[in-house]
Amino acid sequence: MNHDLRQLVNGYLDGVLTEEQEGELNAWVKAAPENAAAFADMVRFHDRLHNVMRIQTTNATPNEPQANPAPTREARLRRYWRRGALVSGLVALAAVVFVAVWSSNPPQASAATELDRLIERADEGRDRSYRIRTLDAAPEQPGERRPPIDEATLHVRQPDQYVLVRKFPDGRLFVTGSDGEKSWSVPPVGAGAVRVSGDPLRFRGPVPGHQHGVPFADLRSDLVQLRDAYVVSPLGQDAAGNRGLLAVKKSAAYRGPNRVELWYDAATGVIHRMVFAGMPKARGGPDSVAIELLEQRELGNDFFRHPAHHAADRRVIEED
Known part of the structure; x- marks a missing residue:
């Protein structure tokens, strides 16, 4: 899949495609079985990653009061570092999830073989x-x-x-x-x-x-x-x-x-x-x-x- 098509799939999953773009993606999926399989793989990966990120975010970020005093410079730095560490951890976790999904669901060509x-x-x-x-x-x-x-x-x-x-x-x-x-x-x-x-x-x-x-x-x-x-x-x-x-x-x-x-x-x-x-x-x-x-x-x-x-x-x- 080329870069433009990946953007179309990501846009579809995020719900931001125009009608013209949805038509283009639909035509590509129907054009060949391997296209449909690649699209299904990306949807499965997106769903699993979304669930992992939701769970990790819930566990890593405690509920805060609705109104807080303005944080100090030191507190802002700690919060920034914590968010950066969380994002880095999720990126690494996403890589692990992707490998797991790809390993358990080999490409369409493997199934055909x-x-x-x-x-x-x-x-x-x-x-x-x-x-x-x-x-x-x-x-x-x-x-x-x-x-x-x-x-x-x-x-x-x-x-x-x-x-x-x-x-x-x-x-x-x-x-x-x-x-x-x-x-x-x-x-x-x-x-x-x-x-x-x-x-x-x-x-x-x-x-x-x-x-x-x-x-x-x-x-x-x-x-x-x-x-x-x-x-x-x-x-x-x-x-x-x-x-x-x-x-x-x-x-x-x-x-x-x-x-x-x-x-x-x-x-x-x-x-x-x-x-x-x-x-x-x-x-x-x-x-x-x-x-x-x-x-x-x-x-x-x-x-x-x-x-x-x-x-x-x-x-x-x-x-x-």
Whole structure:
């Protein structure tokens, strides 16, 4: 950011910009994701510095009576020295705060680099099993034919094989999946035939985010979409030491949840948790969903084919 733009941002934070200057700043922020990230960094720094200065000023300057006699020359010198020391201390403290903020919130370029690295490693590693939890305050209401997604299990083999196991309140299982070439649906016994489709996306609707453009079962596709359609910024580390990224949708014209959190092991690139928030409600389902890693192990090739999930005598319909 050049000097003039920094002045615009500072003026905005101080509330002294003209309408023309506000328009100029708004155009710059919208021009590129890195501009929006730089603006957000300065706002966060300004807020934290403002709070620190308010606290330090309150602690360092005691309340004085409304009316005081004229201070002596010696008292004026002591007051001047005290204020100068306070200002110097705040400047030093501001430098520390700035370093802390910058360290915990690296530049936008760092987040983009991390995302590219995760995309490169998306197809690596063993099969992974995730638990799905809804984060909505009100529980999801399952239908007669649609089990809830809460507490479901998602097994994934990259790039495009998955098995999603959902459970009705009475314990019956509804299993959908894909072996990478065909998708399939196995309803509970007595609820219909097993269906198989040549369209690998045919039964992926229940997978969190799919109907909204983020099919978690294809991790590489997810990450590429985050890179292209979202503004990505760092989130620091969680209690387990996993590194976080926050992706905020650039425009309502893009499909997908409004916000995605992604937490991963920086050394291995394994994603331990993803949170989809603000998903469109046109087709029902929860507003916010978390997907958390349970384990990594080889599941075998047959696991991603429908015969592994139903009895041999079940009726099977090939749709196309």
